[in-house]
Amino acid sequence: MLNQTMRKLGEERSVIREIFEYGNLRKAQIGAENVFDFSLGNPSVPAPECVQDEAERLLREMPPQLLHGYTSAAGAPEVREKVAEYIRAAFGVPMSGSLVYMTCGAAASLTITLNALCESGDEFAVITPCFPEYKVFIERAGGAVVYVKTDARFHLDEAELRRAVGNKTKAVILNSPNNPTGAVYGAEEIRMLAALLTQKSNEKGEPIYLIVDEPYRELVYGEDVPYVMKYYDHTVVCYSFSKSLSLAGERIGYIAVNPACKGAEELFSAVCGAGRSLGYVCAPSLFQRVCAACLGKSSDLNMYSENRRLLYESLSDMGYECVLPEGAFYLFMKSPETDAKAFCERAKKYELLLVPSDSFGTEGYVRISYCVETRMIERALPAFQKLIKEYRN
């Protein structure tokens, strides 16, 4: 009667969203200050001032019919040009505005790119642990997911990549800084991956694409995030302003196709066609312009940096096994029992909302989002302490 795949997807919701909704309910029941919600990657730091200044300026100065009217499907030409200019200046890639497509955020960037590329029988290799919605997006586009394991530090494993990538592979999805592990893949790793993909593309006789999902690019704690287009021609960047400018709810990002990509214009056409068929008419017009004025800016990352230190040190001291995140705002922590779901259920008793790693394609870990108030972490530490005690008895 209905599309049952969609009904099931809607009923399950994403595990993360499910916990987020549970958290909202629980906050209404016992007060927000008594729930320690580490579930969602909802930025806790305000947008930088340039966002509010530019939004207010545009509302005051630009004729509303223009400001709020349709832009071209790929975005306002001046916005696309500014994004290209920024990429040229910041990363030294000869980007052109004609290869920039403004989107309704990272999920739209990914679904549009996947739908542009995917033909029947295609496989998409995804580095795990990974954002769980990749699977949903890939399957809806008609592709099959192939998970690729990483090493003990959650960095790229060449042998695993070699096994996973083959003639059916249409693209590899790389998310750096990584959600949920916080790993940032360094230049050496990217070079290895590029060489591997070049070889595999030659064997296949057509390019294997590299889809780089990088909403966390600016959220790093000393690490350098290599710009992948400089290492591999067939790269498509899926970017979002959600995290860097704390605009997750406004749904604004972009797709940039590497000008060095063979058939870049055709790929860009396919991106336009996919956006059209999925109902994306244009990216929100006010925030297209706001973001164009705030390129290269980011929210104040000090709170995330402090939260990372506090959580990592405190939880390690208590005896939890944590991986020090190099970027993003997630701490990946080993579950004290094999079953991470059972651990998360137990954590709920102490009003700690954590996300089990099963949904990220890896067992035995939990993701702790530290894009929260530092005070909440301080209040939550005794709960973490009580929780780990249960495993000592």
Add this chain to the structure above:
Amino acid sequence: MLNQTMRKLGEERSVIREIFEYGNLRKAQIGAENVFDFSLGNPSVPAPECVQDEAERLLREMPPQLLHGYTSAAGAPEVREKVAEYIRAAFGVPMSGSLVYMTCGAAASLTITLNALCESGDEFAVITPCFPEYKVFIERAGGAVVYVKTDARFHLDEAELRRAVGNKTKAVILNSPNNPTGAVYGAEEIRMLAALLTQKSNEKGEPIYLIVDEPYRELVYGEDVPYVMKYYDHTVVCYSFSKSLSLAGERIGYIAVNPACKGAEELFSAVCGAGRSLGYVCAPSLFQRVCAACLGKSSDLNMYSENRRLLYESLSDMGYECVLPEGAFYLFMKSPETDAKAFCERAKKYELLLVPSDSFGTEGYVRISYCVETRMIERALPAFQKLIKEYRN
């Protein structure tokens, strides 16, 4: 190598967008005041004051982390509740916030609803002339389009509907006020359609849905627009604030499922699942709240009303055959030659940008969008005059 369907969709673009882009190019070449662009349904009247006031107030008063943060996937709970409250008060339907899903505009409302409903083999009956993107959206969702002709006044034709709707029909799409004809379907027609669908549903053994696409609901010139949910249980309303509040670029609208619909909650779950799989994380958060504060308001429609009169009377006087639009901001005019595309090409000589009706599923007409400055119509009238003279020689 790429998805060729998507590539072709991207290269063709929609005919309307194509003309819009041509218009922009031409304006850059010869000056905006010399191009008479009647192609796009981009509102020419500013958003009502409540939009700017509420946007500025929210930017000033609401903590940016909350204002610009993710909302629940279906929308902020208080926004959904306000929309439901408005529907209850304005139309007398017992709508609940739990059946309202905030979207990124009308195209998103439609693609999400279609993907929620469509199973393999399903047909969707579309009343013609119609918005050309319906075909793109239906086919991407996996369905087949069945076009249903209307009568000479572009109103519903029972015999044609009876022929088109059968056991394979999953839903009928009704767009009222209609783009491109301006037709508003009256209570009698809706009653006829509801009775027909009830009978056909009984024969099929399961409900045939009625998808009501109504971004132009508030844009009428004296006509009453019946609220279809009151006439037929299995109704899903796809709404957008693009036209009523002149916010076409901001991508904001909603889906409302009739509470009387059998399995309304399951259908709503499928809507949530479809939104998720298409990459719609939530509707833009600032404009969710702005629209919730402006429900029932609309832009000043006087300019559209004056444009409608001016165009209809002037073009009729010149000898063009026009249909007086009852709603929306489009004038549907008979092409003086059988081939409407050839007529539109000829019109370009006089810098008149019109859309041929072929893309709306009907031959021999053109669509003239009168959501433009009245002064532009006045300046364009001599061009229309010269154009029709070509057909007199």
